[in-house]
Amino acid sequence: MFDLSQAAPRAAKLTALGIGVALLATACGGSSTPSQTGSSSAAAAGISCPAPSAGAGASNSQAATNTGPVPPSTTTTSTPLKLGSLLPTTGSLAFLGPPEVAGVNLGIKEVNDAGGVLGAPVSVVHRDSGDTKTDIATQSTTALLGQGVSAIIGAASSGVSKTVINQITGAGVLQFSPANTSPDFTTWDDKGLYWRTAPSDVLQGKVLGNYMATCGAQTVGMIVLNDAYGTGLQKNVKAAFEAAGGKVVAEELFNTGDTQFSSQVDKVIAAKPDAIVLITFDEAKSIIPLVTGKGAKPGQLFLVDGNTTDYSKDFQPGTLTGAHGTFPGTFAAESFTKSLLSVDPALKDFTYGGESYDAVNLIALAAEEAKSTKGADIAAKLKDVSQGGEKCNNFASCVTLLRNGKDIDYDGQSGPITFSDAGDPTEAYIGIYQYTNENKLMPVKAEFGKL
Structure with missing residues (x-):
């Protein structure tokens, strides 16, 4: 995962490949139960995303499994794998x-x-x-x-x-x-x-940028790890969101090894974005309490593969209710x-x-x-x-x-x-998730795309 140290010279080549991403089949205005999905928090921020569903996503059962004994290999090796x-x-x-x-x-x-x-x-x-x-x-x-x-x-x-x-x-x-x-x-x-x-990362960036726009966000603030992964994914999310008609109103960077993030958080909150994207690794454990402590609603937060994980042991219940995350793969x-x-x-x-x-x-x-x-x-x-x-x-x-x-x-x-x-x-899914009141992940849907 993670790292786009030569994003600029690669952009034209990737565009030429023609990335096709399936758009969300339904609008993000689905109803949800506040105690489970935090839709009220998201609504307070001016965005409304679909409720998570344990059955959502793509099936991995389309291919047949073995039903009989495996025949022995006709070729053997003296050098085991x-x-x-x-x-x-x-x-x-x-x-x-x-x-x-x-x-x-x-x-x-x-x-x-x-x-x-x-x-x-x-x-x-x-x-x-x-x-x-x-x-x-x-x-x-x-x-x-x-x-x-x-x-x-x-x-x-x-x-x-x-x-x-x-x-x-x-x-x-x-x-x-x-x-x-x-x-x-x-x-x-x-x-x-x-x-x-x-x-x-071009695929994840496109899915996340489109998803935020479909959920109703018109402006986005971003807190980004200043390395090849962070700034590369940042560019792809930004490009997709702006192509969908949105505007990025704040982009704040931090460096590997940093432990203080108040300055970046203050600047993003001051821009009053509808949605806030955190492109980080485990620094998210320090940044999330600062962002919510400054008044951002959990439903405004969008995480990525570097930090979309189970936070049930890290935060008090409700800290991330309604927040969103993406990472490659089906459910x-x-x-x-x-x-x-x-x-x-x-x-x-x-x-x-x-x-x-x-x-x-x-x-x-x-x-x-x-x-x-x-x-x-x-x-x-x-x-x-x-x-x-x-x-x-x-x-x-x-x-x-x-x-x-x-x-x-x-x-x-x-x-x-x-x-x-x-x-x-050449083809893949990006899973979209939403956090429950227990700060655990529930699937929303998996977006299919081709490169």
């Missing part, structure tokens, strides 16, 4: 680590339950990515490469990935991120070895969240769990298709297993088709996955 993970367990994105690690572990378990890849079990080595304030990612990458991994799943932060992508791909190892959203990676000189299941099916919880019962957040699970499955299936566990060979088959064949949505069903000589089209827990030549998903 070994994966590494480079995911955050410390730093400003540490809240993303548990669901991502759980997604990886669940994928590995299911692959091995189905007999492994090329006749051998798959193994994984987990390492911390930290964040951009440390050199943990470089050290972890060196350790993973030293253990002979064929692919590294991570990092979550685009800023962190930029510090290690050349190290990984230069070693002939596949890098597969479940959460990087920077458009910069589309044209990175990665020797065809960088892939991801998360869509570009996780109940069966999938139960599977993740079976791997890690302590999970409270499921963000990018599906993308991480899908990364494992895609790598394993591409290795089967390539009949090789070498990084470059796996990368060469990733596009093949993502499109043009019979749909399937887990390793067992997909590998059964492959071993029976069929072409496959893997669609996973993160939604439909069809890769471009550059290793980007």
Whole structure:
């Protein structure tokens, strides 16, 4: 996720790609129960967004699952597939680590339950990515490469990935991120070895900008992390909101490591915007009380993937009632969240769990298709297993088709996955959420878009 250090030169190229985002099917004026959704707070700010619904969103059950025994591989390997993970367990994105690690572990378990890849079990080595304030990612990458991994799943932060992508791909190892959203990676000189299941920030920015306008906001104030992720997503949200007829009346930046945000909050509140966008990481825990303490209603707040999480343990009930958040992916099916919880019962957040699970499955299936566990060979088959064949949505069903000589089209827990030549998903969902009185997330709907 996160990071657009070269947003300006990329803008024309991305526009040329023609981003198609489905507009909201209904207006944002739906009725809701104040005690659950905070619609009265939103209305006081001049905006009204749809009530959350536990059943909202896109289904992940469109593809068939395996119903019989998995046939053995006709090709075996003397070099079993070994994966590494480079995911955050410390730093400003540490809240993303548990669901991502759980997604990886669940994928590995299911692959091995189905007999492994090329006749051998798959193994994984987990390492911390930290964040951009440390050199943990470089050290972890060196350790993973030293253990002979064929692919590294991570990092979550685009800023962190930029510090290690050349190290990984230069070693002939596949890098597969479940959460990087920077458009910069589309044209990175990665020797065809960088892939991801998360869509570009351009898509999230367009969805969020349109959503605020559809909810009735005419003016927006923004508090933004002054790094490549923050300012890049800021530009995309702003462009979409202004294209929808809105006006950005305040844009206040802060730097990584800052702990005082009163100045930025005061300036945004003084501009009296209808909506306030917080493009931050865990700094939101400090900023949200300041914003609401200055009189902003929770229903005016719009969060993004860097900070849309469960705040039930952080704030008093009602602090975020009616606030909104977005992040890539469909709403996780109940069966999938139960599977993740079976791997890690302590999970409270499921963000990018599906993308991480899908990364494992895609790598394993591409290795089967390539009949090789070498990084470059796996990368060469990733596009093949993502499109043009019979749909399937887990390793067992997909590998059964492959071993029976069929072409496959893997669609996973993160939604439909069809890769471009550059290793980007060409279509994706952005989930829109609303906070309950308990400061927990409830889904509103998932917006589908193409890049």
